[in-house]
Amino acid sequence: MTRKSLLLLGSGLVTAFVVAMLVRSLGKVETPSAHVHIQQPVESINAPTGSPLALISKRSPEITTDWVKGYSETNNYFDFVAAAAEAAFQGDNKAALYISKALYICSPIQMQYAHSTDPQSDFDAHWAARTHAPQWAVDKARKDFQACIGFLKGDAFAGLPARAGGYNSIGYWIEKSANDPLAQALQAGSAVADTKYQTSSDLKEKSLDSAQQSINSAVASRDPAALFQVGRLLSDGRASSDPLQGFALSIAACNLGYDCSTNNAELFQGCASQGSCQPGTVYADLIKKAVGDDGYAQAYARAQQIQDAMARDDEGALQKFIQLKR
Amino acid sequence: MKTMDLHRPPSCTDGLRLPAKIAPNRNPWAFIFMLVLVATMTTGFTPKAAASTIQTAVVACPSCASAGDLLAFATSYFGQYSGTTPPGYTGTINLSPTSACGNSGASNGTNLLVISALVPISEFFYECLQKSGGNTISTTTFTVVVRPLDTGANADTISNDALLLDRSAKTGTITLPSDLSLTGTTQEIISAYLSSADGVPQSGASTISLWHGITNFPQAVQGTFTNIQTGETFTLWNGDTITVTDSNGNTAKFMWTPLSSVQWALVPNSVRDKNGNPIGGNPMAAVPAGGQVTVTMPNGQTTIVTPYQAPDGDPPLPKGTVTVEPFDQGGIVLVGCFNGGACSDLPNL
Numbered sequence: 001m002t003r004k005s006l007l008l009l010g011s012g013l014v015t016a017f018v019v020a021m022l023v024r025s026l027g028k029v030e031t032p033s034a035h036v037h038i039q040q041p042v043e044s045i046n047a048p049t050g051s052p053l054a055l056i057s058k059r060s061p062e063i064t065t066d067w068v069k070g071y072s073e074t075n076n077y078f079d080f081v082a083a084a085a086e087a088a089f090q091g092d093n094k095a096a097l098y099i100s101k102a103l104y105i106c107s108p109i110q111m112q113y114a115h116s117t118d119p120q121s122d123f124d125a126h127w128a129a130r131t132h133a134p135q136w137a138v139d140k141a142r143k144d145f146q147a148c149i150g151f152l153k154g155d156a157f158a159g160l161p162a163r164a165g166g167y168n169s170i171g172y173w174i175e176k177s178a179n180d181p182l183a184q185a186l187q188a189g190s191a192v193a194d195t196k197y198q199t200s201s202d203l204k205e206k207s208l209d210s211a212q213q214s215i216n217s218a219v220a221s222r223d224p225a226a227l228f229q230v231g232r233l234l235s236d237g238r239a240s241s242d243p244l245q246g247f248a249l250s251i252a253a254c255n256l257g258y259d260c261s262t263n264n265a266e267l268f269q270g271c272a273s274q275g276s277c278q279p280g281t282v283y284a285d286l287i288k289k290a291v292g293d294d295g296y297a298q299a300y301a302r303a304q305q306i307q308d309a310m311a312r313d314d315e316g317a318l319q320k321f322i323q324l325k326r
Numbered sequence: 327m328k329t330m331d332l333h334r335p336p337s338c339t340d341g342l343r344l345p346a347k348i349a350p351n352r353n354p355w356a357f358i359f360m361l362v363l364v365a366t367m368t369t370g371f372t373p374k375a376a377a378s379t380i381q382t383a384v385v386a387c388p389s390c391a392s393a394g395d396l397l398a399f400a401t402s403y404f405g406q407y408s409g410t411t412p413p414g415y416t417g418t419i420n421l422s423p424t425s426a427c428g429n430s431g432a433s434n435g436t437n438l439l440v441i442s443a444l445v446p447i448s449e450f451f452y453e454c455l456q457k458s459g460g461n462t463i464s465t466t467t468f469t470v471v472v473r474p475l476d477t478g479a480n481a482d483t484i485s486n487d488a489l490l491l492d493r494s495a496k497t498g499t500i501t502l503p504s505d506l507s508l509t510g511t512t513q514e515i516i517s518a519y520l521s522s523a524d525g526v527p528q529s530g531a532s533t534i535s536l537w538h539g540i541t542n543f544p545q546a547v548q549g550t551f552t553n554i555q556t557g558e559t560f561t562l563w564n565g566d567t568i569t570v571t572d573s574n575g576n577t578a579k580f581m582w583t584p585l586s587s588v589q590w591a592l593v594p595n596s597v598r599d600k601n602g603n604p605i606g607g608n609p610m611a612a613v614p615a616g617g618q619v620t621v622t623m624p625n626g627q628t629t630i631v632t633p634y635q636a637p638d639g640d641p642p643l644p645k646g647t648v649t650v651e652p653f654d655q656g657g658i659v660l661v662g663c664f665n666g667g668a669c670s671d672l673p674n675l
Binding site: 133192237 | 389444503505506511512514515517518519521522523524525527528529530531532533534535545546547550552553554555556557564565581583585586587588591593594
C-alpha cells in the first residue's frame with residue numbers, strides 16, 4: 001500500500017471517526033482518548049483549565065469533599081454541583097455520582113424554564129394550575145425549584161474545559177461515577193432491569209454477568225451504602241431466588257452504619273412528612289412487613305454471618321449471599 | 327383461514343360451533359344435524375359449545391408491535407383454542423354469532439383481549455362466521471374470521487391500552503410538558519421528569535410485597551405514585567410500565583426501575599406517533615444538526631463533515647471550524663498519522 005493511499009484511507013477513517021466523536025461527545029459518552037473543541041485552543045483532557053478551588057471556596061465553603069453529606073444537606077444543588085464538578089472531572093467517582101443525582105432533579109426544571117424570562121412567576125402559575133396536586137408534592141416542587149434555580153442563571157461547570165455539548169448530561173456523570181461502589185450497585189440494578197426486554201438469551205446472560213460483576217465489586221468495597229443497595233436489589237424476587245439474602249445484606253449494611261431511619265430522605269422519600277409512615281420507622285419495619293417476624297429473624301441471623309465473613313475478609317463465604325438468580 | 331361449507335354435513339367440531347341459521351324443513355342435513363344434537367343431549371354427551379363461554383380471555387403478546395400483529399396473534403390464539411379451554415380458564419373459547427360478524431362486536435361469544443408486552447397497544451378480538459358465498463343455503467359458505475371489537479386501527483389500540491392502564495393501575499393520562507418530547511428529549515431527562523414532583527412522584531418509601539398480590543409470584547419492590555395532573559394514586563411494582571404521552575400525541579412506555587441509576591427506563595421500540603405508527607429506529611439517536619462543519623486536523627489537513635447532535639437538550643452545535651486534538655491515548659489506528667508520525671507507521675493499516 002502506497003503512502004498516498006494510506007493517507008487517503010487514513011483521512012477517510014478520520015472523517016468517519018470525527019463524525020462518530022461528534023455524535024458521542026454530544027450525546028452521552030465521553031471518550032477519553034479524543035475530544036473536540038469548537039474554535040478553542042487545544043487543551044488536554046488531563047490538564048484542564050479553570051479555577052476549581054477558587055470556585056469551591058467562593059461558592060460553597062461548607063462543601064468540602066464529603067459529597068454524600070454535601071448533597072444530602074445542601075439546599076442549593078447549583079452550588080453543590082459547582083463545588084463538586086472539578087473533583088468529579090478529575091476522577092472522584094463519588095462526586096460524579098452525586099452530581100448525576102443533582103442533575104436528575106434539576107435537569108427537568110432547567111428544561112422547563114430555560115426560555116422563561118421570569119421563572120419564579122412561571123413556576124407559581126404552573127403550580128397554581130395543578131389543582132389536583134397534594135400539598136406534599138407542591139412543597140417538594142417548590143423546594144426542588146429553589147435548589148435548582150441557579151442552573152437557570154449560570155453554568156455550574158464553567159471551571160471545566162470546554163466540551164462539545166457541555167456537562168449537563170446526566171448520563172455523562174453516571175458514566176464518570178462508574179467505579180464508585182454505590183454506582184456499581186445501581187449499575188447492577190440497571191443491568192438486571194435491562195434483561196426484561198432482551199429477547200436473546202446470550203444478551204441476557206451478558207447483562208447478568210455484568211450485573212454480578214458490579215455486585216461483587218460493590219460488596220468488596222464494604223461501603224455500607226453500596227451494601228444496602230445490593231441488598232435492596234437482591235431482596236427483589238426478579239433478581240434473587242432467595243430474597244432473604246437481600247434483606248440480610250441490607251440489615252448488615254444498617255448495622256455497619258448506613259442510615260436506615262426516616263432521616264434518610266433518599267430511602268424513605270420524606271414519608272414521615274407526607275404522613276405515609278410513622279416517625280421513627282426504620283428499614284427493619286419494612287422487612288418485617290414483607291416477610292414477617294420469623295422472616296426478619298432469619299434474615300438477621302444471616303446478616304450476622306455476612307458481617308462475620310466481612311470481618312474475616314472471607315469472600316468465599318460472602319459469595320453465597322450475593323448471587324443473582326439465573 | 328378456515329372455511330365451512332354448509333353443503334356438507336358438519337363435522338363434530340364444526341357442528342358444535344355452527345350458529346343455527348339453517349332452513350330445517352328444506353335441508354336434509356339440517357334435519358340430520360338436529361337429530362344428532364338431540365341424541366347427544368339426551369344421552370348425556372353435552373356438546374363442548376354448551377359449556378360456559380369464556381366471556382373475556384386475556385393474553386399478552388410478547389412481540390406485537392402493531393395492530394396487525396395483534397390481529398395475527400389473536401387469529402393464532404383462536405385457531406389454537408377455539409372450542410376448547412385454554413390454560414388457566416374454565417369454560418370454552420366460543421364463536422360469536424354470525425349476526426355479529428362485521429358489526430359492533432360479539433355478544434355471546436368470547437372476547438379476546440390481546441395486550442402487547444412490547445409496546446403500549448391492546449385490542450379486543452372475537453371470532454365469528456362470516457358469509458362469503460351466495461344467499462341461498464345451498465351455496466352459502468361461511469368463513470371463520472377474527473375481528474377487532476372496534477376499528478382495530480393503530481390509534482385505537484393505543485386508546486385501548488391507555489384505558490386498560492387507567493383501570494388497572496389508575497395512572498391516568500401522563501402528559502409531558504411541551505418542552506419535553508418523546509422524540510427529541512433523552513430518556514434520562516424524561517425519566518427525571520417523571521420522578522419529579524411535576525410528573526408521577528413517589529409518595530413514601532418503596533416497600534417489598536408480592537408482585538401485584540399474586541401469591542405464587544416472587545416478592546418485588548413496590549411503590550405508590552401520584553399523577554399530579556389528575557391527582558390519582560396508583561401502585562407499581564418493579565418492572566411495571568406506564569404510558570407517557572407528549573404534547574404532540576406521541577406515546578411511549580416507561581418501565582419503573584427503582585433499583586437502577588435512573589428510576590424510569592424507556593421500553594425499547596415502544597415510541598408511537600399520534601396515529602399509533604411506530605417511530606422507526608431510536609428516537610433518542612443523534613440527528614443531523616444542520617449545516618456542515620470544517621474540521622481541521624492537528625497537521626493542518628481539513629475536511630468537511632455533517633455534524634450530528636444527540637437530542638438531549640444540550641446547546642445547539644455551533645457551526646464553523648472544528649479543531650481536533652491529537653489522539654494521545656493510543657489504541658486507535660489513526661494515532662500516528664495525525665500525531666506527527668508517518669502513516670506508514672500505523673500498526674493496523
